[in-house]
Amino acid sequence: MTRQEGSLIEVLLVEDDPGDVLMTQEAFDEHKVRNRLTxxxxxxxxxxYLRREDEYADAVRPDLILLDLNLPRRDGREVLAEIKKDPDLGRIPVVVLTTSAADEDILRSYQLHANAYVTKPVDFEQFIAVIRQIDEFFVSIVKLPPR
Incomplete structure (x- = not known):
């Protein structure tokens, strides 16, 4: 399926912190980011979700994944490794969006083929600016692979 110029981008946010989810949703809303956030x-x-299992059988394949590292059940590093080793999922860009600024987390994420590593700002306005820049880069500048 080919994406039309200026079409809606499907973004999957993998985040367990309700406050960070809310800030991301507000960043999308406040700046009229018209992409769909799941x-x-x-x-x-x-x-x-990515494998369309169980309740996610009808899930829309994301064009971009925003992935926190410190997650319950399956750690973000494990998720990133699983995504990138899968021939079908591996071409979806993954932006690690996390509170960790630890060198080992940054290095490990890039070793696992993250497309970008972004440390979440704690300030709301800066957080919104970061989400907007990620959106601008991956929607307006980068050519994403077809779904």
Whole structure:
């Protein structure tokens, strides 16, 4: 399926912190980011969503994944490794969006083929600016692979 220029982008947010989910949703709303945001609260659900298992049988394949590292059930690092080793899922860009600024987390994420690593700002306005920049980059600048 080919994406039309200026068409809606499907974004999967894998995040267990309700506050960060709310801030991301508000960032999308406040800046008229017209892409569709789907949220799953842990790594196991993220993989079920991506593999269209069980309740996610009709899930829309995301064009971009925003992935927290510190997740319940399946850690974000495990999820990233699973995504990138799968020939079909591996081409979906994954932006690690996490509170960790630890060198080992950054290095490990890139070793697992993350497309970008972004440390979440704690300030709401800065957080919105970061989400907007991610959106702008992956929607307006980067050519994403077909679904």
């Amino acid at each position: 949220v799953v609260p842990d790594g196991a659900e993220a993989l079920a």
